[in-house]
Amino acid sequence: MSLKQPFIRILAVLSVCVLVGAALGLTASMVMARQEYRATAELIGAAYNMAPSSEDTFMRALKAASTEHYASGDRILQQYNYSPGTFRSKNTYTMVGVGMLLMFIPGAAAYVLWFYRDKKRRSRLQGLTAYLEGINHGRDTLLMRREDEFSRLEDELYKTVTELRQTKENAIRERKSLADNLADISHQLKTPITSMSLMTELLSDTRMGEDAKYVDNLSRQLRRLETLVSSLLKLSRLDAGTLELKREPVNVYAMFLRAAEPLEDTLRQKHLQLVMASEEEVFFTGDLAWTAEALMNLIKNCSEHTPEGGRITLVYSQNPLYTEIIVEDTGEGFRKEELPHLFKRFYKGKNASKDSVGIGLAIAQSIIRQQNGSIRADNAPGGGARFTVKFYF
Incomplete structure (x- = not known):
């Protein structure tokens, strides 16, 4: 003016x-x-x-x-x-x-x-x-330009939105390119890893004594490497937004069963009791398979920090605002200084297992957030770790 x-x-x-x-x-x-x-x-x-x-x-x-x-x-x-x-x-x-x-x-x-x-x-x-x-909200809205006292504000808004949109598009392209590169690298790594796994299995049948111990360590490290590659591939797809999550009714108890199934052997070996509430049918809108993947990572984390003979409890409730899922264990709980870093990638607490890569909780958080949810970690009043997950309507 x-x-x-x-x-x-x-x-x-x-x-x-x-x-x-x-x-x-x-x-x-x-x-x-x-x-x-x-x-x-x-x-x-x-x-x-x-x-x-x-x-x-x-x-x-x-x-x-x-x-x-x-x-x-x-x-x-x-x-x-x-x-x-x-x-x-x-x-x-x-x-x-x-x-x-x-x-x-x-x-x-x-x-x-x-x-x-x-x-x-x-x-x-x-x-x-x-x-x-x-x-x-992601709509392609047109800005009706006119000359008045708000013209300058309108021009600045248009410039800012245009620049942010371009920045977002560039970031999406870069993330997608990174995800594609990671996916290519992961696929390239899977072939030699699979070959080495087969060779270690053959060697384990013919080796005895000290050699068998080395072969066993090699097999364990290969499994760890395979888990890391698979986790990185999942995380890269989540980051790039190329992972299409379904939006359909998910039965919470059925999701509990699906999440716990891959961990049955681990729980049995440590004599851990898994208690799941099933009083009533509760549903939320999301992706069954990927939400079960997130919950499995939470249960796995609890199993790694719960002593033998301990208990892991899964409970849920619902109100007009959200569906809440709580995962608790009877372990030592989290250290106060660890709480702000638990969901950071590759972060491992002092009591983490040697085979842990520190990426499971990051994957769980990313999956939950992309389904209009939130996750929080703290210590239960009676002791032990507690994860609180909320899926909002």
């Missing part, structure tokens, strides 16, 4: 004030003149009715009246108990009514002008807000 525009606005406001003031003054002058004429006519008419022969005297007195006659006239009026209040009471309602009418007209005009401008301004702001909301 140039410096000339505010000056023009101030000049316009002053001009309107002068015109309105002049109109009000002229109108007030006409009203006062009318009232004065009416009072003079009533006084002369009453005197004429009392003394018709004195008409000429009254008219000469009216023409000769001036400020120097005020003192004698005031003395006579006060002698007969007349005061300014006597005359004011006769004109009060009339003048109040006229004053209200005079102020109502410009007031109403100002209100109509303000209402129109406010409505136009609110409509403009609603349009800009709707544009931003559409962009935030």
